[in-house]
Amino acid sequence: MRARVAEPWVEVPLQRFVDDARVLFALLLHPSGQVLGQFGFTRAVDVMAACALGAAIHASASQLGRELDGKPFRELYHAGRHRQIFIAETPTIRGPLILLTAFDTESSLGLVQVFFRNFCDMLRTAVPPVDEQPPVFTGDLERDLNRSLAILFGRARPPLADRGPSHPSE
Amino acid sequence: MSSPFEGMLEMLTRQRGVVGCLIVGEDDGIIVDVNVQVGIDAPVIAALAAALYRRARLSSEAAGLATVNFLQLEAERGHLCMAGRDGLVIVTITEPKAQIGLIRGAMLQSVETLA
Numbered sequence: 001m002r003a004r005v006a007e008p009w010v011e012v013p014l015q016r017f018v019d020d021a022r023v024l025f026a027l028l029l030h031p032s033g034q035v036l037g038q039f040g041f042t043r044a045v046d047v048m049a050a051c052a053l054g055a056a057i058h059a060s061a062s063q064l065g066r067e068l069d070g071k072p073f074r075e076l077y078h079a080g081r082h083r084q085i086f087i088a089e090t091p092t093i094r095g096p097l098i099l100l101t102a103f104d105t106e107s108s109l110g111l112v113q114v115f116f117r118n119f120c121d122m123l124r125t126a127v128p129p130v131d132e133q134p135p136v137f138t139g140d141l142e143r144d145l146n147r148s149l150a151i152l153f154g155r156a157r158p159p160l161a162d163r164g165p166s167h168p169s170e
Numbered sequence: 171m172s173s174p175f176e177g178m179l180e181m182l183t184r185q186r187g188v189v190g191c192l193i194v195g196e197d198d199g200i201i202v203d204v205n206v207q208v209g210i211d212a213p214v215i216a217a218l219a220a221a222l223y224r225r226a227r228l229s230s231e232a233a234g235l236a237t238v239n240f241l242q243l244e245a246e247r248g249h250l251c252m253a254g255r256d257g258l259v260i261v262t263i264t265e266p267k268a269q270i271g272l273i274r275g276a277m278l279q280s281v282e283t284l285a
Binding site: 105107108109110111113114 | 194195197198199200213214216217218220221224
């Protein structure tokens with residue numbers, strides 16, 4: 001299974017992370033809850049729910065960190081009985097993004113942390129300059145979210161400037 | 171604050187050719203205690219070595235060979251030695267010239283005290 005992305009520049013880093021860390025699900029999103037890329041989800045409604053919850057958890061954890069430690073918590077980990085989740089923030093020149101990932105015993109927290117560091121490095125080099133692309137978000141959350149979900153699940157095409165070499169046939 | 175593994179790590183890192191030693195959780199790949207030379211990326215080694223040891227243990231069990239006592243990875247620039255028990259793994263990083271026999275003995279002795 002391949003990672004599906006709304007912004008082509010996140011595809012290679014996300015796919016590499018998924019392959020290396022052997023995670024079950026991965027979601028790259030903006031702190032507002034808008035999705036940039038996903039792996040493992042088959043339904044748009046699940047992506048939407050995971051984005052909303054992931055953004056809310058990240059916002060809550062950040063505020064909790066500010067209250068307790070004077071600065072936001074950057075990583076959050078929860079171990080379930082069979083699956084574990086890891087949520088962390090990655091800085092880019094376009095602002096912070098959030099990676100939410102779920103994994104089972106095929107991976108481990110240590111591996112996810114190690115490959116998350118690599119992911120951050122790859123994302124930092126892959127991100128295009130701000131003036132080379134149209135704005136990812138227009139400010140209308142619902143419209144932006146629906147647009148991203150439509151691109152992720154093949155119901156719409158990415159903006160012209162986003163296409164590049166990963167869409168040679170277009 | 172000293173950890174219960176401090177003495178063990180000191181003893182293992184005193185062996186000739188050893189450049190670092192870690193106690194790692196087998197399931198999560200997270201460092202429990204560590205004593206490595208400057209420049210060694212301990213969290214990366216911990217995560218990957220724990221995953222390697224876990225795979226080896228599962229392979230051994232699947233093949234009906236029972237427990238993995240000692241796992242050695244021989245590379246161009248040194249060795250990675252692992253021994254584990256009860257969810258913890260001792261990982262030792264050595265130079266190529268290290269006397270693996272002595273290190274193996276010390277690790278197997280040390281692993282008896284893990285729990």
